[in-house]
Amino acid sequence: MDNTYYDPKDLKKFPKISEWSEELGAKFFDYYGKVFEEGALSAREKSLIALAVAHVVKCPYCIDAYTQDGLQRGITKEEMMEAVHAGAAIESGATLVHGVQMMKKYDKLSM
């Protein structure tokens, strides 16, 4: 395999992070597990949110994990892509909304 920063096999090693910090690792995985349980939001809805966020934070591990998770839950490709667009819209909106600052600054400095 070519040298790259990302190896798909590393995803399976995620639990190993606890080996170098057992207490914090355990707290994180407890929290993580709890977050994705059925709640006011269904586990299915949370899976779609996770998939959208995975794209926004550009995490290949998370995209891999939550595409698989979505398939397992019977989530369709159309639903997955809509979630990605929702994430992308917020991400691009966050960039664009700063345009307001640019415009204010531009107007303030301009005659």
Add this chain to the structure above:
Amino acid sequence: MSTQSLHKRKNKLSETENQLEILSHGIFANGELPTFKQKIAETNQFPLRPKKLEILQINVGYMCNQVCSHCHVDAGPDRKEIMTKETMLQCIDVIKTTGAHTLDLTGGAPEMNPNFRWFVEEASKAGVKDFIVRSNLTIIEANKKYHDLPEFFKKHNVHVVSSMPHWTKGKTDKQRGEGVFNKSIEALKKLNNVGYGMPGSDLKLDLVYNPAGAFLPTNQASMEKDFKKALMDDFGIQFHNLFAITNLPISRFLEYLIASDNYEDYMYSLVEAFNPSAVSNVMCTNTISVSWDGWLYDCDFNQMLELKVASKVKHISEYNEAVLNDRDIIISQHCYGCTAGSGSSCQGSVA
């Protein structure tokens, strides 16, 4: 998606020794992954032994009107193996004497066996508690001579268990063939119309969900909820239970795994998801599988791998429950499929 069976295509996976070679000497050969035998030995569950026989599963033939991409039977219109009336009579003799409460007819499409209706009538007289026919649904729509199957099932109080990989057309047709979804929906409506699947109805209609790809099924209960909502909202269809079944890496699903470069990852997923508490409830512990030609197997998957029971009694004609129950169940790496996650059997999750 091929429209022919592995056998018809003379694919090397149609030879069971080639499948067993890949299963046993593929990714397990370097010792990186434990064999199934090692894995169950760790929890003192080896050798796997049968419990009381509860289910007699009879495969009445490999002929089918569909050629599903995940089919572990390698069934299809080009398969001609069909159980004869003589073997059926031997099965009925056994049904009368065995303590098994469930008779489970499978195939192929069991309805395509020309003696199917006669067999159902004769077997139902034997007083089985739960008489299952595993119907692929589309057979009801396939030909005029099958259109009255819902009424026939109702007359004999047959428990209908039907395949349905998803509540959307795209996913269903991809796994089972073009047009399967629409025909399945029509068949489900006809079953509902005669009373099958309705709340409180004795006419049991259950669906079977196999994942359409190289991933494991999720929680059966939540999948059932989603299926029920979607089928009701979109088509007004009702059913009783959903059985989530893991695809086992044999036959056409093995072909798909290898061709799509998913074989290794899938086997890793199965091993990682190994659930020791599922072992004691796997279906081979309470089921005997009978092939179209009367041979006995620990399960339908062992039947397809031609791994006959490790017993003096190997054929329905010489059936002896006491002798048969004193045996070790034959296992191989495909057994990881039945012990992954919540476990998998023809009746769904086991853990």
